[in-house]
Amino acid sequence: DVKVTQSSRYLVKRTGEKVFLECVQDMDHENMFWYRQDPGLGLRLIYFSYDVKMKEKGDIPEGYSVSREKKERFSLILESASTNQTSMYLCASSLGRQTEAFFGQGTRLTVV
């Protein structure tokens, strides 16, 4: 089974802190994604990566950056956390263009 693991289930951070969310997949997938999920807004794509050191902006990249130094790991960075970044963050991976994405268990981030 594909396993996508996010480093934390719950996080509480202060405004202005730099926050790192880590995601690891164990199936040698090419593509990795970061989404945030908010009530009434659904899942929105923040960034995705289709190869090591490659990244593409999604629909809502402002306030975020990403890093993919190794194929199995995709990190989401909040440079200076703000309260409007309080959300559920979901990482996903997929093998190619015609395959389904597999999701991690999510990280619920609260910025106070």
Place this chain on the structure above:
Amino acid sequence: EDKVVQSPLSLVVHEGDTVTLNCSYEVTNFRSLLWYKQEKKAPTFLFMLTSSGIEKKSGRLSSILDKKELFSILNITATQTGDSAVYLCAVAPGDGGSQGNLIFGKGTKLSVKP
């Protein structure tokens, strides 16, 4: 702008009922449509549809795609309380900039009462 619209946004039924969830889309160069079930945490994959008119079935769940009318339905027969979840529809566009990213609808929240 690419978009995926699901309806209804929420639905309450009783065990044994049959439900139909709807998903319509407008995307550039459609590649595939996917359905996911999300309970308390990670969405789990249900179906991927790429061709019109071919029903995909798994137990009490089934889904079909109409690429001419740009929609899909997800049917659940003989619903059980364990079917309570948010059902997400997502579409994979095929434009040159994408490498497998999905566009999600807002989901349909299904509640099945005993």
